[in-house]
Amino acid sequence: xxxxxxxxxxxxxxxxxxxxxxxxxxxxxxxxxxxxxxxxxxxxxxxxxxxxxxxxxxxxxxxxxxxxxxxxxxxxxxxxxxxxxxxxxxxxxxxxxxxxxxxxxxxxxxxxxxxxxxxxxxxxxxxxxxxxxxxxxxxxxxxxxxxxxxxxxxxxxxxxxxxxxxxxxxxxxxxxxxxxxxxxxxxxxxxxxxxxxxxxxxxxxxxxxxxxxxxxxxxxxxxxxxxxxxxxxxxxxxxxxxxxxxxxxxxxxxxxxxxxxxxxxxxxxxxxxxxxxxxxxxxxxxxxxxxxxxxxxxxxxxxxxxxxxxxxxxxxxxxxxxxxxxxxxxxxxxxxxxxxxxxxxxxxxxxxxxxxxxxxxxxxxxxxxxxxxxxx
Numbered sequence: 001x002x003x004x005x006x007x008x009x010x011x012x013x014x015x016x017x018x019x020x021x022x023x024x025x026x027x028x029x030x031x032x033x034x035x036x037x038x039x040x041x042x043x044x045x046x047x048x049x050x051x052x053x054x055x056x057x058x059x060x061x062x063x064x065x066x067x068x069x070x071x072x073x074x075x076x077x078x079x080x081x082x083x084x085x086x087x088x089x090x091x092x093x094x095x096x097x098x099x100x101x102x103x104x105x106x107x108x109x110x111x112x113x114x115x116x117x118x119x120x121x122x123x124x125x126x127x128x129x130x131x132x133x134x135x136x137x138x139x140x141x142x143x144x145x146x147x148x149x150x151x152x153x154x155x156x157x158x159x160x161x162x163x164x165x166x167x168x169x170x171x172x173x174x175x176x177x178x179x180x181x182x183x184x185x186x187x188x189x190x191x192x193x194x195x196x197x198x199x200x201x202x203x204x205x206x207x208x209x210x211x212x213x214x215x216x217x218x219x220x221x222x223x224x225x226x227x228x229x230x231x232x233x234x235x236x237x238x239x240x241x242x243x244x245x246x247x248x249x250x251x252x253x254x255x256x257x258x259x260x261x262x263x264x265x266x267x268x269x270x271x272x273x274x275x276x277x278x279x280x281x282x283x284x285x286x287x288x289x290x291x292x293x294x295x296x297x298x299x300x301x302x303x304x305x306x307x308x309x310x311x312x313x314x315x316x317x318x319x320x321x322x323x324x325x326x327x328x329x330x331x332x333x334x335x336x337x338x339x340x341x342x343x344x345x346x347x348x349x350x351x352x353x354x355x356x357x358x359x360x361x362x363x364x365x366x367x368x369x370x371x372x373x374x375x376x
Contacts, residue, residue: 014128021058021126026135028055033067033120034141039288040109042148042241048073050103052122054095061129065091066121072111072145095124109145112240112291114266117141146287147237147244154242154370158320158347159249161368165318165343166216166255217256219313220246223302223323223330224263224295233295235324236263238349238372242322244290251283259286260309262300263293271300273309303333310337319344326357338362351375 029052036047050065069075069087093101121136184206193207222243224236243259250257260273272293274286302323313319319341321334326348338344339362347368348357353375359367 014130017128018126018131021133022131024056024058025060025124025126025133026122027058029053029122029124029135030055031065031120031122031137031139032141033065033117033139035143036104038142039144039146039284041146042109042112044109045106046109046143047104048107050091050101050105052093052095052101054097054099057097059097059127060095060124061127062125063093063095064123065089065093066123067117067119067139069107069117070113070115072109072113073115073143074108074110076106076108109143112145112147112237114292115143115145144288144291146284147290148241149248150238150241150245154347155245155249157368158242158246159253161345162218162250162255162318162320163253165345166218166316216314216316216318217258218250218318218320219309220257220259221302221306221309221319221321221323222259222261222263223321223325224261224293224299225302225323225325225327225330227324227326234374235349235351235372236295238370239322239324240290240293242347242349242370244287246320247283247286258309258313259290260305261290261293262302262305263295264297264299265289266292266294266297269297271305273305302330306333306337310341313341315341317341317343321346322349323347324349331357331360331363335360335362338366 031053032051034049034051036049040046048069052063052065054060054063067089069089071087073087075087075089091103093103095101117139119136120139121134123132123134125132184204195206199206220243222239224239226232227235240261240263243261247257247259258273258275260271262271264270265272272289274282274289302325310319319337321344323330323346334344334346345366345368346363347370349370349372351374352371354371357367357369
């Protein structure tokens with residue numbers, strides 16, 4: 001009889017425990033997965049932060065956190081992940097009553113892009129491990145990985161070409177009412193430009209240097225049309241990386257620049273463009289824009305972008321075209337615009353196995369082949 005009573009009591013406790021956990025196991029649980037920063041450099045290590053809170057008296061024997069991350073975010077800890085189109089991660093921990101758990105996981109940002117964690121999940125159990133309970137949470141975490149900074153000598157060559165072109169096309173007219181500075185007297189300087197006070201102060205002839213009547217800038221056009229039948233993305237990514245690196249270098253030299261692409265934004269679907277706006281903050285904003293280009297979407301025809309924005313450029317501006325595409329139609333388009341904008345210059349990202357391009361005579365001195373690693 002006593003055994004039967006004991007069994008009955010244990011069964012009643014078991015039933016009550018199961019029912020209570022069914023009703024309350026997932027109450028007052030909080031889960032958030034976030035990043036240590038929202039904007040990261042390409043190749044940078046950042047932290048993925050898991051925060052779980054159990055805000056009730058009921059302890060939980062275990063909690064399994066589940067979420068999926070893009071393959072472009074590489075975990076250093078690979079013991080708890082599975083991969084397919086995404087990286088699926090599961091972390092297990094025990095939660096006492098009224099407890100909070102925070103875990104920081106180091107990840108490496110290996111590719112530009114805009115990444116989100118829209119949903120994360122929790123699985124837990126009753127104390128007797130008889131039944132499991134699962135819940136999903138909305139999650140607002142997002143991460144922008146900027147394009148990769150190009151570390152080869154191409155940037156030095158490009159800046160040399162840029163500064164040379166801007167200097168050659170600087171207007172001969174100066175503004176007599178705008179003083180840019182004072183410099184030493186040269187044999188070709190007129191006597192009326194001598195600053196006698198400054199000359200007496202330094203003991204040598206000094207002249208006033210008037211400012212140019214126009215402000216020169218750079219216009220960057222990035223063509224992301226396919227360059228081979230396989231629609232390979234490698235050289236398109238290189239073109240985006242070079243555009244971002246070039247913007248950084250121009251900002252260091254205080255040269256205003258605009259960037260125009262025919263790639264579509266991952267959110268709006270519109271072509272990614274940004275008019276001239278100097279400053280480091282503007283470069284970061286443009287880096288975010290370039291990071292948001294979705295190469296899976298069909299691009300806007302490059303001729304439309306060139307036609308729309310080229311005519312807004314001043315004659316003295318330097319025009320840089322970055323394009324892995326070298327089709328006959330593309331080269332004919334550049335040849336036509338070269339007659340209107342003599343400062344136009346084309347850089348073609350390519351592989352070592354890419355064929356040599358038969359250039360029209362008008363483009364022969366305005367073309368640079370840039371070989372990047374890879375073989376497509």
